[in-house]
Amino acid sequence: MAARKFFVGGNWKMNGNKAAIDVIVERLNGSINTSVETVCAPPQCYLDYTKSKLDSSLFVAAQNCYKVEKGAFTGDISPAMLKDLGVSHVILGHSERRHVFGESDQLVADKCAHALANDLTVIACIGEKLEEREAGQTEAVNVRQLTAIKNAISDWSKVVIAYEPVWAIGTGKTATPDQAQEVHEELRKWLASEVSKEVSDSIRIIYGGSVTGANCKDLAKKPDIDGFLVGGASLKPEFVDIINARD
Numbered sequence: 001m002a003a004r005k006f007f008v009g010g011n012w013k014m015n016g017n018k019a020a021i022d023v024i025v026e027r028l029n030g031s032i033n034t035s036v037e038t039v040c041a042p043p044q045c046y047l048d049y050t051k052s053k054l055d056s057s058l059f060v061a062a063q064n065c066y067k068v069e070k071g072a073f074t075g076d077i078s079p080a081m082l083k084d085l086g087v088s089h090v091i092l093g094h095s096e097r098r099h100v101f102g103e104s105d106q107l108v109a110d111k112c113a114h115a116l117a118n119d120l121t122v123i124a125c126i127g128e129k130l131e132e133r134e135a136g137q138t139e140a141v142n143v144r145q146l147t148a149i150k151n152a153i154s155d156w157s158k159v160v161i162a163y164e165p166v167w168a169i170g171t172g173k174t175a176t177p178d179q180a181q182e183v184h185e186e187l188r189k190w191l192a193s194e195v196s197k198e199v200s201d202s203i204r205i206i207y208g209g210s211v212t213g214a215n216c217k218d219l220a221k222k223p224d225i226d227g228f229l230v231g232g233a234s235l236k237p238e239f240v241d242i243i244n245a246r247d
């Protein structure tokens with residue numbers, strides 16, 4: 001089995017301006033371990049600016065995009081537009097899109113399919129809410145969200161799955177390495193039985209939810225954790241430590 005390349009994404013959410021981006025870019029350019037696939041996801045109005053500033057060994061991701069190429073969808077952007085800007089990755093199904101903006105499993109799956117058809121790498125986010133975990137529904141919720149994606153796509157080679165328990169996002173409550181590993185392992189088993197052994201072995205399953213410079217190394221030791229999707233800490237100097245978590 002080929003080793004899975006460690007993957008670290010920084011989700012800047014709706015934060016920053018050109019001056020703040022300059023500071024982040026200066027920290028990252030020239031100091032990043034290129035054996036890690038590192039991706040920065042600025043707000044969409046700064047995609048072009050960020051792309052023009054970051055070293056070409058670092059990738060730029062959108063935080064969202066829509067499920068069709070063009071048309072009367074005010075406020076949205078399409079994979080074709082991202083490709084036109086040279087953007088290679090897109091985050092889809094983030095819990096804030098699902099729970100603040102009400103995106104359904106089906107909409108997220110349709111977006112994944114359309115982004116993949118346009119040759120973008122998709123960071124597909126899934127994860128349970130606290131009440132779902134407490135009700136013993138963690139696996140069922142993650143499988144339900146992933147099943148919608150499975151039914152919409154056929155090629156998983158450009159998919160990275162981000163397991164992001166909603167209760168851990170932006171809360172300072174990280175899943176323990178054992179809790180995260182348990183879910184990642186379940187997801188890999190599910191992929192082996194429902195998709196293929198090859199996909200299960202090769203796909204990156206990354207963890208997101210209050211990852212910091214302090215907790216990243218212990219999480220990165222787990223065999224089924226192939227990297228991180230990082231919110232708050234991706235704006236800070238410790239993002240470099242998170243990228244280097246496996247060193």
Ligand code: PEP
Nearest residue numbers: 169170208209210231232
């Ligand atoms: C995220 O936005 O995907 C995220 C994981 O945020 P945070 O690291 O701040 O919890």
